Amino acid sequence: MARPTPETHTEILAAAARRFSITGFKGTSLQDIAREVGCSKAAVLYHFANKEAILTELIAPAISALETLDARLASLTGDAARSAAITGFVELAVRFRREISLLRSELPELLQQPAFEPIQRRTERLLDALAGRSELPADRIAPLVVCAGVAAACAEFGELPDDELGPALVTVATRALGHPVH
Amino acid sequence: MARPTPETHTEILAAAARRFSITGFKGTSLQDIAREVGCSKAAVLYHFANKEAILTELIAPAISALETLDARLASLTGDAARSAAITGFVELAVRFRREISLLRSELPELLQQPAFEPIQRRTERLLDALAGRSELPADRIAPLVVCAGVAAACAEFGELPDDELGPALVTVATRALGHPVH
DNA sequence: CCACGATCTGACCGATCGGTCAGCACCTGA
């Protein structure tokens, strides 16, 4: 074997994405990934420090996009924050639906690990923006429904074109969040 | 030890529910459950054929409730099906939010196993009712957002009283699904 | 021609998993 192909790194990422989206992160072993790539498990661990490093590299672009959105929303309040949050989040969810689908089944659990704490924090701030900065528990329900629902729909409708899925989701989200508060 | 208490069966169920809802099904070992109960792993497997049997028994009431709802919706069409599906599903989700929360992180994966195929089928029929029996892909997006969103909200707002969470969710769901199609 | 770094392998590690099994302690009914 031993081909002089340094593309192995990329191939591992692609194989891991496929496996993670089917059997989940915990449900996928390094052996599974190695088998799909056609190399040894040790080769996988030559390119990545450990299993979690593969996941981290896979979702890095999505995380940085989430951080960008969070920064843009930080200065907005009320309805302005809300509508910007809707379109921003939907656009982000549609663009990164592959990443969502490979995380969806284990995101709540992974989020509890300290390494993923930044995502947790940004998501809470996103919910805050979707709630129009309201602190009332009742006003927090709709944003959570929207967030989780949009993410699930993106994972499920992976084959739909962006320009069909996106506007439909914006419509649903806007309706769900109802008229501006007061 | 060896107390003459056949309540162990119940204690195991309660302990498993607590663990599953925190660390997930796959993330919880029989050892974990045994430790929480204060018995041996072998004792757990004396009361239950295997790990999956614990989960099955835990969610049995929720499944039968889902089947009842499915039967009731079967004869309805259009807007009648839709509004009945909304209130029925929300009521069910609120009532069984504990079960949802202990499954939420792994439901998509568990559903792919043949043993959970009935749930899968009923859920699809529920989505069908929520879509007002429409076959258009675009009309399927909102129901999925609502279903996943409501489930996530129920898992998240476990401490809210039923009569506060339920109506709020019905409102959000009705809004999200928009006006009756034609 | 040879030394070297990059790439990769197979063998191996300790830990943990779900599950089995022989047998012990206890209660109950004959």
Added chain:
DNA sequence: TCAGGTGCTGACCGATCGGTCAGATCGTGG
């Protein structure tokens, strides 16, 4: 009193997990 069933234990099983390590195999520059 004792046979038998219930509830449970600790020891153990094979499999698999994530991860390590010494060394084989290559292409390449000196």
